[in-house]
Amino acid sequence: MIRNDAARETIAPTIGVFDSGFGGLTVLRSLIQHMPRARYAFIGDTARLPYGSKSRRTIARYAAQSAQFLVREQGAEFLVIACNTASALALDAIKEAVPGVPVLGVIEPGADAARAASRSGDVLVIATDATVQSHAYLTACRERGLRAIEKACPLLVPLVEEGWIDHPVTADVIDIYLNELRAEAAANDLRPDTLVLGCTHYPMLRSAFENAVRPGVTVIDSAESTARAAVKFFDKSPMRLVGGGPDETEVHCFATDSVEKFERLGSRFLGRPVGNVTLVDLGG
Amino acid sequence: MIRNDAARETIAPTIGVFDSGFGGLTVLRSLIQHMPRARYAFIGDTARLPYGSKSRRTIARYAAQSAQFLVREQGAEFLVIACNTASALALDAIKEAVPGVPVLGVIEPGADAARAASRSGDVLVIATDATVQSHAYLTACRERGLRAIEKACPLLVPLVEEGWIDHPVTADVIDIYLNELRAEAAANDLRPDTLVLGCTHYPMLRSAFENAVRPGVTVIDSAESTARAAVKFFDKSPMRLVGGGPDETEVHCFATDSVEKFERLGSRFLGRPVGNVTLVDLGG
Numbered sequence: 001m002i003r004n005d006a007a008r009e010t011i012a013p014t015i016g017v018f019d020s021g022f023g024g025l026t027v028l029r030s031l032i033q034h035m036p037r038a039r040y041a042f043i044g045d046t047a048r049l050p051y052g053s054k055s056r057r058t059i060a061r062y063a064a065q066s067a068q069f070l071v072r073e074q075g076a077e078f079l080v081i082a083c084n085t086a087s088a089l090a091l092d093a094i095k096e097a098v099p100g101v102p103v104l105g106v107i108e109p110g111a112d113a114a115r116a117a118s119r120s121g122d123v124l125v126i127a128t129d130a131t132v133q134s135h136a137y138l139t140a141c142r143e144r145g146l147r148a149i150e151k152a153c154p155l156l157v158p159l160v161e162e163g164w165i166d167h168p169v170t171a172d173v174i175d176i177y178l179n180e181l182r183a184e185a186a187a188n189d190l191r192p193d194t195l196v197l198g199c200t201h202y203p204m205l206r207s208a209f210e211n212a213v214r215p216g217v218t219v220i221d222s223a224e225s226t227a228r229a230a231v232k233f234f235d236k237s238p239m240r241l242v243g244g245g246p247d248e249t250e251v252h253c254f255a256t257d258s259v260e261k262f263e264r265l266g267s268r269f270l271g272r273p274v275g276n277v278t279l280v281d282l283g284g
Numbered sequence: 285m286i287r288n289d290a291a292r293e294t295i296a297p298t299i300g301v302f303d304s305g306f307g308g309l310t311v312l313r314s315l316i317q318h319m320p321r322a323r324y325a326f327i328g329d330t331a332r333l334p335y336g337s338k339s340r341r342t343i344a345r346y347a348a349q350s351a352q353f354l355v356r357e358q359g360a361e362f363l364v365i366a367c368n369t370a371s372a373l374a375l376d377a378i379k380e381a382v383p384g385v386p387v388l389g390v391i392e393p394g395a396d397a398a399r400a401a402s403r404s405g406d407v408l409v410i411a412t413d414a415t416v417q418s419h420a421y422l423t424a425c426r427e428r429g430l431r432a433i434e435k436a437c438p439l440l441v442p443l444v445e446e447g448w449i450d451h452p453v454t455a456d457v458i459d460i461y462l463n464e465l466r467a468e469a470a471a472n473d474l475r476p477d478t479l480v481l482g483c484t485h486y487p488m489l490r491s492a493f494e495n496a497v498r499p500g501v502t503v504i505d506s507a508e509s510t511a512r513a514a515v516k517f518f519d520k521s522p523m524r525l526v527g528g529g530p531d532e533t534e535v536h537c538f539a540t541d542s543v544e545k546f547e548r549l550g551s552r553f554l555g556r557p558v559g560n561v562t563l564v565d566l567g568g
Contacts, residue, residue: 010483054331054541129545158442169460190420257338261413 012248013239015230016076017042018066020051022255022262023157023200024082025105025269030203030227031080032249032272035234039250041074042082043280047257051085052130060090060196063098065282069254070100073280077239078228081105082200082223088136089148102233106200109229110222111140111247114194117218118146122190124181125150128157137198149185149192153177153199160201170205174212196220205271253277297523299514300360301326302350302474304335306539307441308366308485311390311554315364316533316556317431319518320377323359323534325565326366326519329343331541335369336414344374346391348381349566355382357564364514365389366507368411372420386517390484393513394506398478399511401502402430407475408465411432411488414442414537421482433469435484437461444485445549453479454489499536519535523563537561 015038017028031040045051051059057245063086070076079101081094087105095103114123125137129152141148156177159170166202173187185192195213197203203223210219251274255262259277266274292331299322301312305516306328313322327350329335335343352463354360363385365371365378371389379387398407413436425432431565441460469476479497481487487507493502535558539546543561 047342049331090469116530151370154446155439155442158439169453169456172456176453200357264500 005022007163010199012250013037013234014039014041014075015060016040016067016070016079017082017248018045018063018070018079018086019043019083019200020045020049020062020085021083022046022266022269025266025274026200026203027080027082027223027226028251030221030223030250030267031052031230034056034189034227034231036249039252041070041076041252041254042263043070043254045282045283046259046261046262050128050130051083051089052128056089059086060093062282063090063094066256067094067098067101067103069280069282071101074252074254077202078230078233079103080226084131084136084199084222085134087130088134101199102237104230104233106222106226107136107140107198107249109144109225110196111137111144112229113220113225114196115144115146115149116139117220118192118194120191120193121196122148122185122192123148123196124175124185124192125196125198126153126156126202127183128152137196147190148192148196149188149193150180150198150279151177151181151184156205157199157201160204163268165204166208170208174205175206178212192217194218194220196222201269220259231236254282256281256282296322297361297518298323298325298525299362300324300351301331301364301366302347302348302354302370303315303327303367303369303418303484303523304333304369306330306550306553309550309558310484310487311364311366311507311510312535313553313555314366314505314507315514316535318515320340320509320533322407325342325360325463325536325538327354327538328540328546329566330539330546332414334414335367335373336412340373341471343532344377345483346377346566347374349387350540351378351382353564354568359535361385362514364510366485366510368415368420368506369418372415372418374462377512386521388510388514388517389509390506391420391424391482394480394482394504395421395428395430395507396513397504397506397509398425398432398480399428399430402476402478404475404477405430406476407432407478407480407552408469409480409482410437410440410461410465410486412527413438413552416481421480431474432467432480433474434482435461435465435468438506439526440489441483441485444488448494449488454492456495458489458492462496477500478502478504480506482506485553499534504544524554536557538564540564542564 076176132150132152324468416436
């Protein structure tokens with residue numbers, strides 16, 4: 001019995017991580033840094049990306065299918081929705097699809113971190129077009145007493161995927177976007193001291209943004225914030241993440257279609273080899 | 285009877301135009317310029333774009349559904365596949381899906397135009413990642429006795445969609461891509477005198493490319509080449525495009541999901557208002 005209890009205590013939980021593509025691997029990377037002692041199952045719904053151009057109903061249906069795959073097929077006991085669009089538009093639908101399983105999105109942790117960091121109460125949020133149109137960050141910031149200005153930065157994802165991380169063109173694009181944001185903030189009489197990176201690709205540009213913002217502005221990496229929120233959940237949970245080091249992390253990646261780009265770019269996002277990506281069919 | 289024949293002679297054919305998104309509206313724009321006297325039905329499979337990250341099997345299935353919609357629901361008598369990925373990977377599957385209906389892709393007309401323009405026989409092709417990986421232009425050029433070097437330019441589509449058409453960042457990106465292409469051509473002992481714009485978004489950057497290429501290099505706009513190939517088809521066909529002017533063009537656009545971006549950007553691509561875009565459901 002004692003042996004069994006001890007064994008149970010060291011069994012690491014399975015954490016399911018979902019994204020429409022592979023950008024969410026930056027969230028998985030932060031999760032592994034904070035909680036190396038776990039089994040991770042990551043699914044990228046690459047057959048149907050990008051979710052950003054799709055309707056709420058379609059996104060909810062797709063995201064629910066992936067969540068059910070992680071829970072039913074992979075035994076996930078905790079889900080991280082590492083996709084801003086799905087977190088913004090489909091979090092409730094995902095929770096309904098996997099009753100009893102705790103589900104954490106990326107929006108609330110980012111807004112919490114902005115609340116903790118901002119002294120002026122004024123926040124800038126950059127994200128994809130779809131996330132901005134959902135106003136999910138604006139709403140979450142308002143709920144925390146923050147004023148926020150959001151801006152879609154659609155060139156940043158392709159720049160990251162092109163590998164132009166420390167590239168002068170990327171620095172130019174970041175400057176142009178930040179100048180437009182500052183002008184809009186000034187026109188609205190805001191004094192922002194916090195910048196939220198509201199897209200899972202943007203942590204790859206964290207250094208570039210830290211170099212580009214004015215002194216005294218804090219850059220919030222929502223992948224990092226989400227990982228910290230997950231740690232908090234497990235601190236209060238009976239599921240224990242006992243001891244252990246990076247060697248004990250187990251990662252298995254799945255994709256719903258063409259795994260080539262996932263395998264080619266994924267390791268850079270994850271900061272370690274993604275290994276073989278398994279193709280899965282979630283149906284229509 | 286005479287009246288009926290006369291009436292039949294002036295009935296314009298319905299031309300179906302298909303793309304995974306709305307970039308193919310540049311092809312529709314060229315078609316209308318060359319053949320204003322027609323009814324056009326355009327479908328963008330926006331629910332499932334981009335095709336570029338999907339497998340050949342999936343692309344073939346999706347493209348066939350759109351082709352069947354254009355023929356069966358819209359009465360299209362001629363199909364233009366205004367999508368490089370579908371033209372490269374699914375043209376045969378589309379032809380099988382709509383037996384008896386002539387189908388024209390965008391790859392062959394672009395390669396024909398390059399053959400007509402090039403004196404050196406050496407050609408540069410720029411396209412999306414997926415089109416380049418298919419090597420469809422390389423193959424089509426080789427079949428015409430041309431040597432070709434292909435390059436994926438994944439930043440150009442988002443730059444066009446951001447509206448940075450005459451923007452210094454876009455000029456920088458074009459210069460970087462062209463310099464890389466020239467270096468690769470020189471390393472392979474090619475003397476290219478022709479540049480094929482092998483993506484339906486790129487005609488929006490035609491002037492920028494014409495400014496960026498070296499003197500004596502011809503820029504081939506594959507939307508324009510495709511429209512000329514369609515005109516040739518109708519010249520030989522019993523379907524007559526009788527007289528008429530731009531006033532008589534009828535255009536109806538359909539999309540499989542979120543029409544907002546389509547309506548917002550489409551008119552710029554089409555060079556005239558796209559009007560109301562009708563949502564259609566093609567199933568899974």
